[in-house]
Amino acid sequence: xxxxxxxxxxxxxxxxxxxxxxxxxxxxxxxxxxxxxxxxxxxxxxxxxxxxxxxxxxxxxxxxxxxxxxxxxxxxxxxxxxxxxxxxxxxxxxxxxxxxxxxxxxxxxxxxxxxxxxxxxxxxxxxxxxxxxxxxxxxxxxxxxxxxxxxxxxxxxxxxxxxxxxxxxxxxxxxxxxxxxxxxxxxxxxxxxxxxxxxxxxxxxxxxxxxxxxxxxxxxxxxxxxxxxxxxxxxxxxxxxxxxxxxxxxxxxxxxxxxxxxxxxxxxxxxxxxxxxxxxxxxxxxxxxxxxxxxxxxxxxxxxxxxxxxxxxxxxxxxxxxxxxxxxxxx
Amino acid sequence: xxxxxxxxxxxxxxxxxxxxxxxxxxxxxxxxxxxxxxxxxxxxxxxxxxxxxxxxxxxxxxxxxxxxxxxxxxxxxxxxxxxxxxxxxxxxxxxxxxxxxxxxxxxxxxxxxxxxxxxxxxxxxxxxxxxxxxxxxxxxxxxxxxxxxxxxxxxxxxxxxxxxxxxxxxxxxxxxxxxxxxxxxxxxxxxxxxxxxxxxxxxxxxxxxxxxxxxxxxxxxxxxxxxxxxxxxxxxxxxxxxxxxxxxxxxxxxxxxxxxxxxxxxxxxxxxxxxxxxxxxxxxxxxxxxxxxxxxxxxxxxxxxxxxxxxxxxxxxxxxxxxxxxxxxxx
Amino acid sequence: xxxxxxxxxxxxxxxxxxxxxxxxxxxxxxxxxxxxxxxxxxxxxxxxxxxxxxxxxxxxxxxxxxxxxxxxxxxxxxxxxxxxxxxxxxxxxxxxxxxxxxxxxxxxxxxxxxxxxxxxxxxxxxxxxxxxxxxxxxxxxxxxxxxxxxxxxxxxxxxxxxxxxxxxxxxxxxxxxxxxxxxxxxxxxxxxxxxxxxxxxxxxxxxxxxxxxxxxxxxxxxxxxxxxxxxxxxxxxxxxxxxxxxxxxxxxxxxxxxxxxxxxxxxxxxxxxxxxxxxxxxxxxxxxxxxxxxxxxxxxxxxxxxxxxxxxxxxxxxxxxxxxxxxxxxx
Numbered sequence: 001x002x003x004x005x006x007x008x009x010x011x012x013x014x015x016x017x018x019x020x021x022x023x024x025x026x027x028x029x030x031x032x033x034x035x036x037x038x039x040x041x042x043x044x045x046x047x048x049x050x051x052x053x054x055x056x057x058x059x060x061x062x063x064x065x066x067x068x069x070x071x072x073x074x075x076x077x078x079x080x081x082x083x084x085x086x087x088x089x090x091x092x093x094x095x096x097x098x099x100x101x102x103x104x105x106x107x108x109x110x111x112x113x114x115x116x117x118x119x120x121x122x123x124x125x126x127x128x129x130x131x132x133x134x135x136x137x138x139x140x141x142x143x144x145x146x147x148x149x150x151x152x153x154x155x156x157x158x159x160x161x162x163x164x165x166x167x168x169x170x171x172x173x174x175x176x177x178x179x180x181x182x183x184x185x186x187x188x189x190x191x192x193x194x195x196x197x198x199x200x201x202x203x204x205x206x207x208x209x210x211x212x213x214x215x216x217x218x219x220x221x222x223x224x225x226x227x228x229x230x231x232x233x234x235x236x237x238x239x240x241x242x243x244x245x246x247x248x249x250x251x252x253x254x255x256x257x258x259x260x261x262x263x264x265x266x267x268x269x270x271x272x273x274x275x276x277x278x279x280x281x282x283x284x285x286x287x288x289x290x291x292x293x294x295x296x297x298x299x300x301x302x303x304x305x306x307x308x309x310x311x312x313x314x315x316x317x318x319x320x321x322x323x324x325x326x327x328x329x330x331x
Numbered sequence: 332x333x334x335x336x337x338x339x340x341x342x343x344x345x346x347x348x349x350x351x352x353x354x355x356x357x358x359x360x361x362x363x364x365x366x367x368x369x370x371x372x373x374x375x376x377x378x379x380x381x382x383x384x385x386x387x388x389x390x391x392x393x394x395x396x397x398x399x400x401x402x403x404x405x406x407x408x409x410x411x412x413x414x415x416x417x418x419x420x421x422x423x424x425x426x427x428x429x430x431x432x433x434x435x436x437x438x439x440x441x442x443x444x445x446x447x448x449x450x451x452x453x454x455x456x457x458x459x460x461x462x463x464x465x466x467x468x469x470x471x472x473x474x475x476x477x478x479x480x481x482x483x484x485x486x487x488x489x490x491x492x493x494x495x496x497x498x499x500x501x502x503x504x505x506x507x508x509x510x511x512x513x514x515x516x517x518x519x520x521x522x523x524x525x526x527x528x529x530x531x532x533x534x535x536x537x538x539x540x541x542x543x544x545x546x547x548x549x550x551x552x553x554x555x556x557x558x559x560x561x562x563x564x565x566x567x568x569x570x571x572x573x574x575x576x577x578x579x580x581x582x583x584x585x586x587x588x589x590x591x592x593x594x595x596x597x598x599x600x601x602x603x604x605x606x607x608x609x610x611x612x613x614x615x616x617x618x619x620x621x622x623x624x625x626x627x628x629x630x631x632x633x634x635x636x637x638x639x640x641x642x643x644x645x646x647x648x649x650x651x652x653x654x655x656x657x658x659x660x661x662x
Numbered sequence: 663x664x665x666x667x668x669x670x671x672x673x674x675x676x677x678x679x680x681x682x683x684x685x686x687x688x689x690x691x692x693x694x695x696x697x698x699x700x701x702x703x704x705x706x707x708x709x710x711x712x713x714x715x716x717x718x719x720x721x722x723x724x725x726x727x728x729x730x731x732x733x734x735x736x737x738x739x740x741x742x743x744x745x746x747x748x749x750x751x752x753x754x755x756x757x758x759x760x761x762x763x764x765x766x767x768x769x770x771x772x773x774x775x776x777x778x779x780x781x782x783x784x785x786x787x788x789x790x791x792x793x794x795x796x797x798x799x800x801x802x803x804x805x806x807x808x809x810x811x812x813x814x815x816x817x818x819x820x821x822x823x824x825x826x827x828x829x830x831x832x833x834x835x836x837x838x839x840x841x842x843x844x845x846x847x848x849x850x851x852x853x854x855x856x857x858x859x860x861x862x863x864x865x866x867x868x869x870x871x872x873x874x875x876x877x878x879x880x881x882x883x884x885x886x887x888x889x890x891x892x893x894x895x896x897x898x899x900x901x902x903x904x905x906x907x908x909x910x911x912x913x914x915x916x917x918x919x920x921x922x923x924x925x926x927x928x929x930x931x932x933x934x935x936x937x938x939x940x941x942x943x944x945x946x947x948x949x950x951x952x953x954x955x956x957x958x959x960x961x962x963x964x965x966x967x968x969x970x971x972x973x974x975x976x977x978x979x980x981x982x983x984x985x986x987x988x989x990x991x992x993x
Contacts (some may be wrong), residue, residue: 008618029367031366035693036691036693036722036724038722039716040714043404046403046404046406047405047432048399048401048405048422048427048431050408051397051399051404051405052371052397052399052430052431052434052435053434055395055397056369056371056395056397056434056435059367059369059395059397060367060369062367064718064721065990066713066714066715066717066718066721067716068405068710068713069619069638070710072403072404072707072734073705073708073709073713073731073734074708074710074713075708075710075954078957082958082963083957083958084957084958084959085956085957085958085959086839086956090954090956091710091953091954091955092954092955094957094967094971095953095955095966095974095977096710096954096955096965098974099710099711099714099953099974099977099978100710100714102974102977102981103714103718103981104714104718113970125978147743150596166817181593200334246705265526271415291422291430292406292421292423292426292427293420294414294416294417294423295409295415295416295417295424295425296413296414296416297413297415297417297422299884301413304425304426305425311426312426312429312433315426315430315433316430316433319433319434333685335758335966360698362697362698374735377736377737378734378735379732379736379737379753379758379762380761382728382730382735382736382765383702383728383730383761383765384765386726386728387702387726387728387765387766389696390700390726390728391698391700393698400735403734403735414738474938488883508748515826518971528979529885580960622753622757622761623737623753623754623758624753624754624757625746625748625752626740626745626746626747626748626754627744627746627747628746628747628748632744635756636755636756642757643760643761646757646761646764647764650764650765
């Protein structure tokens with residue numbers, strides 16, 4: 001495996017193989033599998049789980065890693081092509097990425113959406129450039145529109161919880177003070193569709209996921225025997241739901257327009273998940289979230305601290321699935 | 332050992348065993364003792380010695396580590412229970428700590444005092460919460476009221492220097508432009524008391540250590556055959572002293588009141604240790620300090636650069652004693 | 663080898679030996695050569711290549727490393743002797759360096775020029791102090807006036823490209839919005855002189871390298887059979903050039919005077935390397951630069967993206983030569 005950028009690049013069988021490898025590495029640790037291998041980790045944006053779990057994963061397989069956080073002890077990186085670099089950024093990704101790739105055996109990169117132009121972000125303009133600059137195996141640690149490590153961990157989490165592949169999975173918009181990227185909702189939607197679930201996207205008006213994202217997920221659902229639909233009727237969506245996957249994201253109607261987005265979300269603070277949301281859900285419905293989660297803003301304490309919440313388990317699984325990806329790439 | 336949070340949690344014999352293990356690991360290195368083990372290090376506050384020595388200690392024992400510094404490349408962490416998280420912090424320790432603990436075999440956490448409410452800090456409200464959230468071995472890398480790693484290193488330093496257990500140990504307040512936490516003075520006091528020394532706390536009026544801290548130390552002193560007293564008469568305290576342990580801390584009379592504290596310390600810049608302070612001390616009296624030390628503010632160059640100062644040796648010993656703690660926890 | 667501070671500290675034969683070791687380690691990896699060894703890395707200034715390549719180099723040789731970046735999660739370090747430390751810096755290098763050195767087997771330090779007093783910077787006042795404080799092997803990861811790791815990588819790059827030792831090497835000033843240090847130009851000049859090349863320094867008036875730097879290079883050139891000259895006539899310098907080594911640096915005429923420097927460079931933005939600069943150069947002339955490089959400010963895209971540019975290869979070689987230095991110091 002030379003690239004781990006998007007679950008959609010793999011067949012369902014390949015994903016199931018990766019999940020089986022994750023389980024196998026848990027049951028039968030291979031503490032020397034990656035001896036002498038080095039993983040470079042480049043974080044253009046903050047991280048907690050990804051930062052810690054990739055370092056821990058390499059160490060558990062006998063390998064090493066180093067971390068570069070541009071702008072924090074490292075030069076700020078320019079990402080625009082043809083830029084006249086007389087501003088804050090001292091180095092261009094066109095030099096930075098190939099150089100860092102040369103020091104390691106695989107590179108993980110986190111580069112959030114620019115959040116200004118939807119088409120550019122949908123096209124993964126920046127991550128596409130990074131992909132083209134990296135001659136080593138490359139892992140997407142969250143790009144403009146994807147977060148395959150999170151999606152794979154969430155898939156494993158549902159398998160562990162024996163949530164049926166045909167179960168009802170509601171990707172539910174929740175409140176956040178600011179517009180967050182579409183990476184996790186897009187990746188989550190695709191994962192649930194590819195798993196063959198009955199997927200419903202519940203979001204307020206103005207927050208519909210881009211048609212390209214929806215269409216891609218529908219294709220995956222069709223291949224896996226599942227469905228994808230969307231609604232702004234939260235109650236209808238949650239009726240009979242087996243999973244409520246809560247996620248914050250920015251308005252797509254006003255993409256890149258901070259003020260219009262803020263004005264739209266000003267009326268939506270009640271999109272904070274409480275126990276009441278589960279009244280008509282399946283009795284043992286689960287609450288999922290990729291973390292970090294703002295307590296009592298996106299999800300209430302009563303849910304996060306109750307038996308429905310499996311958010312920590314999702315995070316624990318980041319380590320397991322990423323070790324499988326690293327093993328497949330480097331062993 | 333599942334917790335290393337406070338010297339007071341251990342018997343004197345257990346502490347002596349740890350110190351013996353530190354010596355043994357120095358005499359007979361065990362470069363593979365922690366092969367495959369991972370230490371997670373979470374720094375909610377700055378660090379130099381702790382950051383470097385824990386990483387080095389794990390490496391010297393064949394293990395690995397990763398570092399998380401919330402707010403610096405990682406989400407800022409919320410620590411208040413029931414917080415409505417609509418501010419700067421994106422993640423709560425209730426998620427962050429268990430998740431990070433799941434990636435490693437032991438966790439070290441630094442979380443300074445909040446510095447607003449003395450009772451809350453004395454109760455170790457934050458570290459107690461972290462303790463309850465961590466299902467892996469946990470190391471206190473400095474909490475509101477404790478710094479057991481520093482205390483253990485200081486104990487070893489005095490043993491190395493053959494300072495008798497019955498020697499006179501003066502914990503001496505020194506000047507600093509700002510109110511610093513009580514963690515090191517409290518831990519140092521307890522360590523010297525537990526070692527059985529004749530301990531005197533010399534501090535200006537308004538800077539008395541909290542009665543709970545003093546009482547706890549008196550109990551330890553009684554058990555070990557030592558004494559604990561306090562005074563604002565610096566000259567009396569230093570007469571015949573074998574050790575002057577210099578330390579800066581905030582006013583307890585005005586705990587959490589920045590202005591009142593500043594006004595109180597405005598008259599105290601002469602509490603900067605000079606050679607003259609040792610006029611009536613024991614001839615070979617030592618100057619100890621946990622570092623970092625502000626030269627010519629807390630301690631004068633002439634003392635730090637002279638033969639009395641053993642501050643670097645104290646810091647060197649951080650590595651030795653922490654390796655013993657890690658070995659006991661993880662080997 | 664106890665110190666790697668300046669190529670000038672070594673004979674030409676010793677440098678060639680190091681380069682041979684770099685090649686040997688590439689051809690015949692020694693993944694356990696530094697097992698159990700720890701490298702401490704202290705960055706008083708930002709870094710990308712140095713930060714990543716030293717960590718990767720230690721890992722490739724089986725060793726470990728830790729990173730300290732004062733002011734970023736670590737106390738800001740005071741560097742002035744006799745300072746009254748009542749400002750932002752909490753710790754002095756007089757404590758910080760010996761303590762960090764005690765935790766590792768070798769220390770790498772980056773400490774840029776202060777940029778205020780030329781004589782002080784020429785005397786390496788700060789790095790000299792650090793040198794005196796460190797009782798472990800020490801590596802200069804860029805000081806006020808030196809960057810031997812970069813210079814060694816550049817030497818190797820020219821060897822790999824079969825650029826004759828007698829070729830014409832032009833160290834060419836290029837534009838940058840701010841005054842940058844003299845470390846790389848000084849180290850590069852010395853390296854090319856020591857390699858025996860026909861070295862020309864091309865720079866605008868007011869940017870001549872200090873006479874001490876020029877004289878030291880001339881001595882090295884004489885010993886190696888090369889020459890060193892300087893000019894402000896760019897076209898004359900580049901006629902027949904085999905290598906254009908582009909580098910930004912501050913005015914030496916107005917050293918430490920930000921405004922006078924800014925006013926001098928205000929007229930010089932056309933000192934940005936374009937393809938036209940190579941009109942009268944040797945047909946296969948190469949463009950070198952230590953990186954980071956500001957695209958279309960210091961060097962145009964057309965050059966950096968064309969076949970002349972070997973800047974990434976120079977950066978790749980950092981890993982190879984630093985592994986040789988580490989191996990010589992610690993194996």
